[in-house]
Amino acid sequence: MPYDPSAFPPFAVTVDLVVLTVRKHALCALVVRRGEPPFEGQWALPGGFVRADEDLEAAAGRELGEETGLRSQEPADDAASVRDPGAHLEQLATYGTPDRDPRMRVVSVAHLVLAPDLPTPTPGGDARGARWASVTSLLASEDQGPEDVEVGPLAFDHDRILADGVERARSKIEYSSLATAFCPPEFTVGELRRVYEAVWGVALDPRNFHRKVTGTPGFLVPTGGTTTRQGGRPAQLFRAGGATLLNPPMLRPEV
Amino acid sequence: MPYDPSAFPPFAVTVDLVVLTVRKHALCALVVRRGEPPFEGQWALPGGFVRADEDLEAAAGRELGEETGLRSQEPADDAASVRDPGAHLEQLATYGTPDRDPRMRVVSVAHLVLAPDLPTPTPGGDARGARWASVTSLLASEDQGPEDVEVGPLAFDHDRILADGVERARSKIEYSSLATAFCPPEFTVGELRRVYEAVWGVALDPRNFHRKVTGTPGFLVPTGGTTTRQGGRPAQLFRAGGATLLNPPMLRPEV
DNA sequence: ACAAAAGTGTTGGATTTACACCCATGA
DNA sequence: TCATGGGTGTAAATCCAACACTTTTGT
Numbered sequence: 254m255p256y257d258p259s260a261f262p263p264f265a266v267t268v269d270l271v272v273l274t275v276r277k278h279a280l281c282a283l284v285v286r287r288g289e290p291p292f293e294g295q296w297a298l299p300g301g302f303v304r305a306d307e308d309l310e311a312a313a314g315r316e317l318g319e320e321t322g323l324r325s326q327e328p329a330d331d332a333a334s335v336r337d338p339g340a341h342l343e344q345l346a347t348y349g350t351p352d353r354d355p356r357m358r359v360v361s362v363a364h365l366v367l368a369p370d371l372p373t374p375t376p377g378g379d380a381r382g383a384r385w386a387s388v389t390s391l392l393a394s395e396d397q398g399p400e401d402v403e404v405g406p407l408a409f410d411h412d413r414i415l416a417d418g419v420e421r422a423r424s425k426i427e428y429s430s431l432a433t434a435f436c437p438p439e440f441t442v443g444e445l446r447r448v449y450e451a452v453w454g455v456a457l458d459p460r461n462f463h464r465k466v467t468g469t470p471g472f473l474v475p476t477g478g479t480t481t482r483q484g485g486r487p488a489q490l491f492r493a494g495g496a497t498l499l500n501p502p503m504l505r506p507e508v
Numbered sequence: 509m510p511y512d513p514s515a516f517p518p519f520a521v522t523v524d525l526v527v528l529t530v531r532k533h534a535l536c537a538l539v540v541r542r543g544e545p546p547f548e549g550q551w552a553l554p555g556g557f558v559r560a561d562e563d564l565e566a567a568a569g570r571e572l573g574e575e576t577g578l579r580s581q582e583p584a585d586d587a588a589s590v591r592d593p594g595a596h597l598e599q600l601a602t603y604g605t606p607d608r609d610p611r612m613r614v615v616s617v618a619h620l621v622l623a624p625d626l627p628t629p630t631p632g633g634d635a636r637g638a639r640w641a642s643v644t645s646l647l648a649s650e651d652q653g654p655e656d657v658e659v660g661p662l663a664f665d666h667d668r669i670l671a672d673g674v675e676r677a678r679s680k681i682e683y684s685s686l687a688t689a690f691c692p693p694e695f696t697v698g699e700l701r702r703v704y705e706a707v708w709g710v711a712l713d714p715r716n717f718h719r720k721v722t723g724t725p726g727f728l729v730p731t732g733g734t735t736t737r738q739g740g741r742p743a744q745l746f747r748a749g750g751a752t753l754l755n756p757p758m759l760r761p762e763v
Numbered sequence: 764a765c766a767a768a769a770g771t772g773t774t775g776g777a778t779t780t781a782c783a784c785c786c787a788t789g790a
Numbered sequence: 791t792c793a794t795g796g797g798t799g800t801a802a803a804t805c806c807a808a809c810a811c812t813t814t815t816g817t
Contacts, residue, residue, distance in 0.1 A: 262560035265516040266615050305517035305613065309604040347602040347617050349564040358560065360521050360615065362602050463770065485768025486814040716780065718797060740795025741787040
């Protein structure tokens with residue numbers, strides 16, 4: 254088939270963001286309220302158009318900064334991760350069903366962001382209404398009654414994008430050190446365990462968990478400090494080590 | 509930021525295919541020779557434009573059929589998998605670096621296809637020049653000398669897309685039953701083992717492999733027949749069972 | 764003293780690995 | 791009979807789940 258650059262069908266390309274964090278022992282996602290039709294007033298995932306000369310990942314990072322003030326840090330530049338609450342960013346999947354946007358043909362490249370709990374309850378930036386909502390309430394709203402009435406079904410196909418992102422996060426922390434992206438720069442083993450418990454929605458044995466993560470070489474490096482911010486006996490503080498793969502993987506208990 | 513549908517930057521959206529199969533104990537990818545500039549005469553991954561009213565996965569399936577005559581079979585319709593050599597198709601990733609195509613801004617949604625070894629050595633269809641090339645020769649051509657001079661570096665960023673697809677296939681057969689997609693409808697345990705060995709490039713213990721795959725409930729279902737097409741003692745024939753997840757996973761030996 | 768969270772030790776069961784050994788066919 | 795691949799048995803090493811038990815703080 255000969256290639257005719259002037260005859261390609263025109264598409265709009267956007268990035269949508271599944272921004273996840275752990276707050277109060279629950280997995281939460283960032284949602285924004287739409288200011289214009291379609292789906293005006295409804296909640297949606299943050300996102301926006303890719304600019305004409307902008308890389309996809311750069312567009313996702315830009316939108317992330319505009320909505321939350323976060324900065325993604327994929328290649329961890331030296332000690333930048335200490336002074337700045339960075340976040341993990343990766344491409345999730347692309348959604349391009351012809352009628353997913355009633356106005357025009359839009360292909361959206363969704364990205365997944367894992368961020369530590371932010372000091373600001375409501376993320377700042379130029380976002381109109383933005384809030385954290387627990388993913389259980391967001392994902393349950395399709396089938397069951399309105400558990401959290403404030404956020405109904407999300408706009409467009411964002412419920413599915415969110416579900417895909419949550420599933421990706423749940424499976425990826427099994428075999429990688431990605432769960433540390435939910436933690437502040439320095440954290441305890443117990444705090445890391447509560448991340449796993451929140452993301453998976455299960456209870457883990459603290460003793461076995463401790464042995465597992467401290468026994469994997471390169472996964473955690475002790476900083477020397479301790480803290481009692483969780484109460485009880487002082488706990489050692491750790492930073493994420495260089496190891497990005499967790500082998501053997503963390504085992505997710507049966508549901 | 510107000511939404512102006514008439515002002516979005518125009519993008520071309522394509523699908524590119526990483527079609528993998530196992531031939532003669534080697535993992536091979538389908539490549540086509542480009543007939544026009546840019547990269548005229550160079551080899552590339554098969555692909556093409558997404559039509560104005562076409563789903564992304566449908567576009568990938570259509571291109572697959574045009575290039576190979578294969579049909580994807582994601583939702584395995586009853587016994588269709590028996591009479592037709594189906595193939596596994598899934599979305600891989602999206603590539604949209606601004607200058608990846610010198611002519612215009614092109615965002616390509618790459619898909620991964622795993623297919624059984626086809627009876628036709630050179631895939632038919634409307635493809636000009638199409639051939640299978642071993643991924644080791646394709647991926648080695650960047651660094652080392654031209655091991656297989658006929659296929660040099662691939663056009664555009666297709667070397668990277670291919671590498672991502674191969675890595676996805678290698679990791680996914682660890683914990684899923686996806687390796688059966690490389691096999692004909694009925695196959696032996698030894699044939700399945702040779703798929704793993706070709707994809708991973710390692711040797712596996714035939715006895716332990718046999719116990720592992722036959723001992724996982726729902727993974728393989730015996731058809732009752734036997735074959736001696738590999739020589740030696742007749743081997744039982746199996747079909748892929750309903751189980752799509754392999755737990756505990758197949759362990760990939762250290763390299 | 765007590766509660767709470769952090770850690771260590773130990774034991775039984777499951778899984779993996781390595782390899783000895785037997786089975787059924789074609790040449 | 792021999793080569794070839796298919797398949798079963800078994801013992802050592804390893805890994806994981808469960809839980810008793812000790813440590814160190816705040817109240």
